Amino acid sequence: xxxxxxxxxxxxxxxxxxxxxxxxxxxxxxxxxxxxxxxxxxxxxxxxxxxxxxxxxxxxxxxxxxxxxxxxxxxxxxxxxxxxxxxxxxxxxxxxxxxxxxxxxxxxxxxxxxxxxxxxxxxxxxxxxxxxxxxxxxxxxxxxxxxxxxxxxxxxxxxxxxxxxxxxxxxxxxxxxxxxxxxxxxxxxxxxxxxxxxxxxxxxxxxxxxxxxxxxxxxxxxxxxxxxxxxxxxxxxxxxxxxxxxxxxxxxxxxxxxxxxxxxxxxxxxxxxxxxxxxxxxxxxxxxxxxxxxxxxxxxxxxxxxxxxxxxxxxxxxxxxxxxxxxxxxxxxxxxxxxxxxxxxxxxxxxxxxxxxxxxxxxxxxxxxxxxxxxxxxxxxxxxxxxxxxxxxxx
Numbered sequence: 001x002x003x004x005x006x007x008x009x010x011x012x013x014x015x016x017x018x019x020x021x022x023x024x025x026x027x028x029x030x031x032x033x034x035x036x037x038x039x040x041x042x043x044x045x046x047x048x049x050x051x052x053x054x055x056x057x058x059x060x061x062x063x064x065x066x067x068x069x070x071x072x073x074x075x076x077x078x079x080x081x082x083x084x085x086x087x088x089x090x091x092x093x094x095x096x097x098x099x100x101x102x103x104x105x106x107x108x109x110x111x112x113x114x115x116x117x118x119x120x121x122x123x124x125x126x127x128x129x130x131x132x133x134x135x136x137x138x139x140x141x142x143x144x145x146x147x148x149x150x151x152x153x154x155x156x157x158x159x160x161x162x163x164x165x166x167x168x169x170x171x172x173x174x175x176x177x178x179x180x181x182x183x184x185x186x187x188x189x190x191x192x193x194x195x196x197x198x199x200x201x202x203x204x205x206x207x208x209x210x211x212x213x214x215x216x217x218x219x220x221x222x223x224x225x226x227x228x229x230x231x232x233x234x235x236x237x238x239x240x241x242x243x244x245x246x247x248x249x250x251x252x253x254x255x256x257x258x259x260x261x262x263x264x265x266x267x268x269x270x271x272x273x274x275x276x277x278x279x280x281x282x283x284x285x286x287x288x289x290x291x292x293x294x295x296x297x298x299x300x301x302x303x304x305x306x307x308x309x310x311x312x313x314x315x316x317x318x319x320x321x322x323x324x325x326x327x328x329x330x331x332x333x334x335x336x337x338x339x340x341x342x343x344x345x346x347x348x349x350x351x352x353x354x355x356x357x358x359x360x361x362x363x364x365x366x367x368x369x370x371x372x373x374x375x376x377x378x379x380x381x382x383x384x385x386x387x388x389x390x391x392x393x394x395x
Contacts, residue, residue, distance in 0.1 A: 001157060004157060004161055004166050004167075005036060005039055006039065006043065007166045007169075007171060008036075008164060008166055009036070009039055009040040009043045009044075010043060010172065011164065011166070011171055011172060011175065011233070012040060012086065012133060012135055013040075013043060013044055013047055014172050015172055015175045015176060015179070015230060015233070016133040016135070016229060016230045016231070016232075016233060017084050017086065017131050017132075017133055017229055018131065018227065018228065018229050019044055019047045019048055019084065020047070020048070020082075021047070021048060021049050021050075021078045022048065022049070022050060022078040022079055022080055022081040022082065023047075023048045023050065023080075023081070023082050023083075023084050024048070024050055024051075024052075024053075024080045024082065024083050024084065025041070025044050025048060025050075025052045025053070025084045025085075025086060026052075026053045026055060026083070026084070026085050026086070027040060027041055027052065027053070027054050027055065027086045027087075027088065028055045028057055028085070028086070028087045028088065029054060029055070029056060029057070029087075029088040030056070030057055030058065030088075030089070030090065030093075031056060031058070031063075032090050032137075033088040033089070033090055033137045034054075034056065036088060036137055037054050037088055038054065038068065040086070040088075040135075041054055041068035042068060045068060045069070045070040045071075046070070048070075049070050049072060049077050049078055050070065050077055050078070050080060051067040051068060051069045051070065052067065052068045053065055053066070053067050053068075054066060054067075054068060082130065082131070082227075083130045084130060084131045084132070085130060085131070085132040085133075086132065086133050086135060087132070087133070087134050087135065088135050088137060089134065089135070089136060089137065090136075090137050090139050091136050091137065091138055091139045091141075091142035091322055091324070092139030092140070092141040092142055093114075094114070094115065094116055094142075094321075094322055094323070095114055095115065095261050096141060096142070096145050096258065096261065096321060097145070097261060097262075097263065098261035098262075100260050100261045100262060100287070100290075102260060102286065102287065102289075102290035103290075105260055105290070106260075106290050106291070106293055106294050109361070112260075112294070112361075112362060115258075115259075115260050115261055116322070116323035116324075117259075117260070117291070117323070117336075117362045117363065117364060118361065118362060118363075119336055119337025119338075119359075119360060119361060119362055119363045120337065120339065120340050122337075122340065122352065122359055124343075124346060124347055124348065124351075124352075129223060129224070130223075131223070131227065131229040132229070132231060133229065133230070133231055133232070134231060134232050134324065136322075136324050138156050138157065138159075138160040139156075140153065140156055142156075142321065142322060143155060143156035143159060143160075145319070145321045146159065146316070146317065146318065146319070146321060147159065159316060162312060162316060163234055163312065163313060163316065163317070163325075164233060164234065165312075175230070175233060175234075175235070178219075178235060178236075179219055179220050179228075179230060179235065182218060182219030182220070182235060182236075182238060183219055183220055184395075185238060185393060185395045186216050186217070186218065186219060186238050188395045189216040189238065189240070189387070189395070190215050190216050192377060192379055192385055193379055193380065194209075194210055194212055194379065194380050195209075195210060195377045195378050195379035195380055196208070196209045196210070196246075196377070196378045197209070197210065197242075197304060197375060197376070197377055197387075198375065198376050198377075198378070199249075199251060199304075199333070199368065199373065199374075199375050200373070200374050200375075200376075201251075201252070201254075201368065201370065201372045201373045201374070202370075202372040203252070204249070204250040204251050204252050204268075205249050205250065206247060206248070206249035206250065206251045206271060206301075206333070207246075207247065207248055207249055208242045208243070208246050208247035208248075208274075208301060208304070209242065209243040209246035210240055210241070210242060210243070210377075211240075211241040211242055211243050211244075211338070211342070211355045211356060211357055212243070212354075212355050212356075213344050213345060213346070213351075213354070213355050214240065214241045214342045214343060214344060214355060214357075215240075215342055215343075215344055216238050216239070216240045216342070217238065217239055217240070217339060217341040217342045218235065218237055218238040218239050218305070218327075218341075219235050219238065221341065232324065232328075234313055234325070234328050235328060236307040236308060236311050236313055236314075236328040236329075237305040237306060237307035237327045237328050237331075237332070238305065238306055238307075239303055239304065239305035239306075239327060239334075239339060239342065240303065240304055240342060241302065241303050241338045241339065241342040241343075241355070241357055242274075242301060242302055242303055242304065242338075243274070243355070243356040244274045244297070244300040244301065244302050244338075244356055244357060244358035245273050245274040245275075245300075245356055246273075246274055246356070247271045247273075247274045247300075247301035248271060248272055248273065248274075249270075249271055250268065250269065250270050250271065251268075251269055251271070251333055251366075251368055252266075252267065252268045252269070252368065253265075253266070253267040253268075253366050253367055253368065254330065254367050254368050254369055254370040254373070255318060255319055255320065255329075255330070255367045255370075256319040256320070257319065257320035257326070257364075257365070257366060257367055258319075258320065258321055259284060259287040259288055259290075259291050259364060260287050260290055260291060261287075262284045262286075262287035263283065263284055263319070264281050264283065264284030264285075264287060264288060265281065265282045265283045265284065266280075266281055266282030266283070267279065267280070267281040267282075267284070267288065267366065268280045268281070269366075271301055274300045274301055275299045275300050275301075276292065276299040276300075276301070276335065277299075279292075291362065291364060294360075294361060294362050295360055295361050295362070296360075297336060297337065297358045297359060297360025297361070297362075298335060298336050298360050298361075298362050298364075299335065300335065300336070300358045300360065301333060301334070301335060302334055302335060302336055302337060302338045302357070302358035302360070302363070303333075303334035303338055303339060303342075303363075304331075304332070304333055304334065305327040305331065305332045305334060305365070306331050306369075306375065306387065306388060306393070307327065307328055307329065307330055307331055307332075307369065308330075308391065308392050308393055309330045309331070309369045309370055309371060309373070309391030309392065310391070310392060313325065313328050313329050313330075314329055314330050314369070317329045320365065320367050323365065326365035326367075327365055329367060329369075330367050330368070330369030330370070330391070331367070331368055331369030331373055331375070331388065331391070332365040332366055332367050332368060332369070333365075333366050333368050334363060334364065334365050334366070335360075335363065335364045335366065336358065336360040336361075336362045336363030336364055337358060337359060337360045337361065337362065337363045338357045338358055338359075369391055370391055371390050371391045372390065372391070373388060373390070373391045374386070374388055374389050374390065375387045375388040
């Protein structure tokens with residue numbers, strides 16, 4: 001396992017954060033992931049030749065902060081030139097399959113946050129301008145949700161290693177190439193410009209307009225300095241914001257997903273003028289009703305995310321258990337708040353309203369991708385572009 005952890009740490013250093021000499025890395029961690037935080041810090045020191053600060057937190061509150069020092073004396077170290085941030089979190093912190101009192105949960109922001117449903121706050125003047133990464137650490141509860149309640153630690157690490165391609169020495173080059181593929185697709189989609197999207201699958205169809213003055217996002221993030229990084233791994237999807245009043249039609253979930261700790265299966269949604277006006281589910285309908293009661297925006301279709309349906313993620317993450325992986329498993333339709341990384345020149349609330357973006361407190365990714373899904377974009381010049389065919393990118 002130690003070899004896998006070292007490979008994982010090096011993947012974060014080389015691919016996600018792209019650390020270089022002189023970077024000043026800060027690692028936020030809870031006590032449960034402290035062992036991996038120290039390992040990551042020691043390996044990062046070898047690359048940055050600078051001290052790495054570990055910030056231990058307890059439910060978000062700082063407990064202590066201390067440096068991990070490189071071997072070189074301070075006088076021989078390179079000057080600090082870039083701050084970098086990294087947040088480690090245990091995948092078991094999400095309360096899976098809990099008997100939830102929906103009435104009490106939906107009125108408490110901290111309770112909603114525990115289930116991973118909070119949207120990013122819309123602070124247009126405080127966007128992060130340094131490399132950063134959210135880094136998951138596997139847990140047996142997470143593994144049991146996917147592999148069964150008798151999942152062993154060995155099985156857990158086998159699954160996690162498969163997802164991050166840690167079982168070979170080629171994981172760094174694999175994710176670098178995946179970043180290149182997504183960058184190519186993102187540029188191609190943004191070049192097409194504004195238009196109206198159509199989703200067609202087995203028995204349903206949904207149409208929605210892309211939000212004006214927004215861009216496709218996902219994969220790598222590039223700073224003004226031209227330095228790029230990957231905030232989360234694995235990466236398979238690209239996402240785009242929608243005019244939250246534009247969606248019409250129906251759609252269905254292609255696999256189960258979790259809402260407020262409850263598994264939802266066989267879900268169907270009817271949408272009119274961007275709003276879910278009716279929904280059904282074989283199981284979990286009450287959880288959906290509770291989610292929709294949080295605020296008006298929770299019912300609105302706000303975003304789409306497109307990911308190939310023939311990936312390792314799609315095959316081995318059979319259900320959307322943890323929100324960290326939700327957009328990377330397969331194509332999703334997203335209800336609630338939009339993603340800030342889709343914005344362009346937006347600088348105030350009026351700009352957000354002009355693009356008809358949804359500012360809901362919460363968001364929910366609903367998996368819709370399968371071998372029946374096709375998507376197309378009718379651009380403003382009336383050209384139709386087939387984006388996905390039978391669940392696979394056509395770009």
